[in-house]
Amino acid sequence: MTMDEATAQREQDSPPSPWRSSRFRLFFTARSTSLLADGMLMVSLTTAVLGAGYGAAGVGYALAAWMAPIVLLVLFGGVLADRFTPQVMMVGADVVRMVAMLALAVLLIGSDVRLWHIMALLALSGAATAMFQPGLASLVPQVAEDIQRANALLRISEAICTLLGPGVAGLLVAYWNVAGSFVVIAAAYAMSALGLAPLRRLGTAKDESDDPMWHRLATGWHEFRSRSWLWGVIAVWAVYGLFVFGPALPLGAALLTEQHGASGYGWIASADGAGTIVGGLLGMRVRPTRPLVAGACAMFFFTLNPLAPALGWSFTVTALTGVVAGCGFAFWGVMWATSVQSHIPLAVLSRVSAYDVAGSIMVIPLGRALAGPAADAYGADRVLLFSSVIGVALIGVMLSIPAIRSLGRAPKESPAPVGGR
Secondary structure (H helix, E strand, O other): OOHHHHHHHHHHHOOOOHHHOHHHHHHHHHHHHHHHHHHHHHHHHHHHHHHOOOHHHHHHHHHHHHHHHHHHHHHHHHHHHHHHOHHHHHHHHHHHHHHHHHHHHHHHHOOOOOHHHHHHHHHHHHHHHHHHOOHHHHHHHHHOOOHHHHHHHHHHHHHHHHHHHHHHHHHHHHHOOHHHHHHHHHHHHHHHHHHHHHHHHOOOOOOOOOOOHHHHHHHHHHHHHOOHHHHHHHHHHHHHHHHHHHHHHHHHHHHHHHHHHHHHHHHHHHHHHHHHHHHHHHHHHOOOOOHHHHHHHHHHHHHHHHHHHHHOOOHHHHHHHHHHHHHHHHHHHHHHHHHHHHHOOHHHHHHHHHHHHHHHHOOHHHHHHHHHHHHHHHOHHHHHHHHHHHHHHHHHHHHHOHHHHHOOOOOOOOOOOOOOO
8 A cells, every 4th residue: 555545545534624514613603602702701790790899799699690500400401402402402591691691781881780680690691501511512423523623623712712701801891891891792692592503403313202300310310320431530520629620720820920920820821721722732633542541641730730839930830831731631621522422322412411510510619619718727839739739649540440541432433424514
């Protein structure tokens, strides 16, 4: 076989690029605009609550009002996505979020804004997010044959939108007003709905059974717990969220600002975002035979994130560790999403994904709440040093689970045919 013939054979055996699918392009555009809106929300919300005179405590209450429905309702979102198809649920969720943001904009135009009004609308938006999130995993295998590359592209988009969102919101607040920033957020959710609407024509099989809600939840739980690699990762991830993700953001931000100033912290956060983009690019090219092992090994680098402020490293070294940590986290995300979407049947993927989301995020708020008291008692640097050590130990535990170590790539990359090219 000649070199040209070998190259042609590899290209023939490889799944086509996701960009060749018009369905993926629609999904990518919709997801990117939704992520941009999410990235803008924190700055816009903080400005609105502080401007209304409710202080930092009001910001905390408003964020809790948004987060609580996500944690409480995401499992039901998975059931409903499998029942009515992810496309329908996600379009409906975007419409609800658009309406909630427009209502917030109208409220902020007036002079008398009550905190409970803001909290109620954010709770509505959070409930819609709980209906939106589980369907994401189910759509990727339907719009792209190369699932791994599709997840890598989505991870890159997430990193870029996370970097751009706060800046866009800040510019809108500074040069327009806070109500205008919520109008733009609403427009972004509207664009997401418009991008997802044509995907309703995908041949997704609904769960037409008459089983009650609790039975559908039980089916998802059975699928979740029957795979030791799946619940093993989530069990480790829940502890990781409590001891690593929870303290790393608030305490890391405080220490880095103290060590390098506000602008220095901003550049370090940007370096972390740049690393996430690099990790997504690696996820497009590197195809390990054991994705979870490769992804978990990459997560060892994320422990540099809390370690750098704990040890007071220089600005240059800290920025470089941010790039490496972001790269490791993004690469893990691509490997994990690809594994779940490749090995879980499409009919129950939304429900299983809901258990994944719930297990991954539900303890992070507790970790953040405990970070302050722990820092007061032991010092922020010691808490972050502990986070780094426990992070290494937990990844070691993950790699010690035989089912995780042995999980390979799916025998077939595309569970369902993808058209629309």
